[in-house]
Amino acid sequence: MALINYASREINCKIVYYGTGLGGKTTNLEYIHKQLAPGIRGEMISLSTETERTLFFDFLPLDLGSVQGFKTKFSLYTVPGQVEYNASRKLILNGVDGIVFVADSQTDKWQENLDSLQNMVENLAEYGLTLDSVPYVLQYNKRDLPTINSFEELEGGLNPKGIPSFEAVAMEGSGVFATLKAVSKAVLNRLS
Amino acid sequence: MFNRAGFNLVITEEGIRAINNTLGNLVLESGARAVLLLDKGGQLIAAQGETNALDTLSLAALITGSFSSTKAIAGLLGENEFKVMFQQGTNHSIFMAALSNTQNILATIFPNAITVGRIKYKCLQVLDTLEEQMKAMYSSTPESPFRKAAAAEPKINDLF
Numbered sequence A: 001m002a003l004i005n006y007a008s009r010e011i012n013c014k015i016v017y018y019g020t021g022l023g024g025k026t027t028n029l030e031y032i033h034k035q036l037a038p039g040i041r042g043e044m045i046s047l048s049t050e051t052e053r054t055l056f057f058d059f060l061p062l063d064l065g066s067v068q069g070f071k072t073k074f075s076l077y078t079v080p081g082q083v084e085y086n087a088s089r090k091l092i093l094n095g096v097d098g099i100v101f102v103a104d105s106q107t108d109k110w111q112e113n114l115d116s117l118q119n120m121v122e123n124l125a126e127y128g129l130t131l132d133s134v135p136y137v138l139q140y141n142k143r144d145l146p147t148i149n150s151f152e153e154l155e156g157g158l159n160p161k162g163i164p165s166f167e168a169v170a171m172e173g174s175g176v177f178a179t180l181k182a183v184s185k186a187v188l189n190r191l192s
Numbered sequence B: 001m002f003n004r005a006g007f008n009l010v011i012t013e014e015g016i017r018a019i020n021n022t023l024g025n026l027v028l029e030s031g032a033r034a035v036l037l038l039d040k041g042g043q044l045i046a047a048q049g050e051t052n053a054l055d056t057l058s059l060a061a062l063i064t065g066s067f068s069s070t071k072a073i074a075g076l077l078g079e080n081e082f083k084v085m086f087q088q089g090t091n092h093s094i095f096m097a098a099l100s101n102t103q104n105i106l107a108t109i110f111p112n113a114i115t116v117g118r119i120k121y122k123c124l125q126v127l128d129t130l131e132e133q134m135k136a137m138y139s140s141t142p143e144s145p146f147r148k149a150a151a152a153e154p155k156i157n158d159l160f
């Protein structure tokens, strides 16, 4: 649900990074936070456990500047990936405008990726949303690791509809902005 | 309805004026430091009071998160959700109340010199008014200022 404010001439959209635990969602936000100037991004808030795994969510506000006379702001969220935190994942999808699904490319994560995508579809359905109604893009992360599925295999398993997809090494930043740019465009296109 | 595909909340000038008026009066009459009207998705709809001294955007995301996360507790008691929530600090506290439209939360930040009873009383008094004022906005015809998306692209390309 984008908030379009004619009084303050602002648009606010919510982007959620979804995917299996330890796939690299938080790392994406950390890289974005590190690379962008403080005027463009706000402070990143991580509600996490000591072991760094996201307990509830990460939050990073971005100011994309003025688009057609409206100050355009995006709020980036990540969900906790662990299976047991489904209640949190569901809440965070409330009011979502765009999704980045971060898949872990490692071969032993194949089933977890599929399960997480399925879980996302089920949670979206609770809000009356489907993957056809919410703009989303895919990111195949951890391309630097040795034991990974090929791009084609991941496409075959996770991307039957052929939506935009990106290979990434979030830890080093590669693919992070390409992914963010694609989801931002998809969200703004949906507003037009 | 609020999450139906493609639904956007359009905040109109008159709509927000009425809401700011209600919130502004609430600040004056209760002595609160600030009041925020939030969407349960974490969006800040309106704020009045000492908003410049506060990171209202982050507060919106976190207050919504903490409010919503108690839904599971409510469920264990056979409740749908808790209607109000209170967090007490050493100097400041927050009182939160859900509007009955299920989509908005009123959050009031106040100094502990004021009793929570007074804040609660004042907040609950304005809930119906806010509900009506939000209803008017939710039912306004969504119209996007982005008529040509192509124009948005160069800007995004510049940024990242």
Ligand SMILES: Nc1nc2c(ncn2[C@@H]2O[C@H](COP(=O)(O)OP(=O)(O)O)[C@@H](O)[C@H]2O)c(=O)[nH]1
Residues within 6 Å of the ligand: A019, A020, A021, A022, A023, A024, A025, A026, A027, A028, A052, A053, A054, A078, A081, A141, A142, A143, A144, A145, A168, A169, A170, A171, A172
């Ligand atoms: N090798 C490798 N490790 C990564 C990459 N991206 C993230 N990681 C690591 O994977 C772990 C989990 O990342 P995190 O962002 O916390 O995952 P999240 O649970 O999806 O938020 C961390 O130790 C990261 O440093 C990557 O592209 N390559």
Ligand SMILES: [Mg+2]
Residues within 6 Å of the ligand: A025, A026, A027, A053, A054, A078, A079, A080, A081
């Ligand atoms: Mg995380």
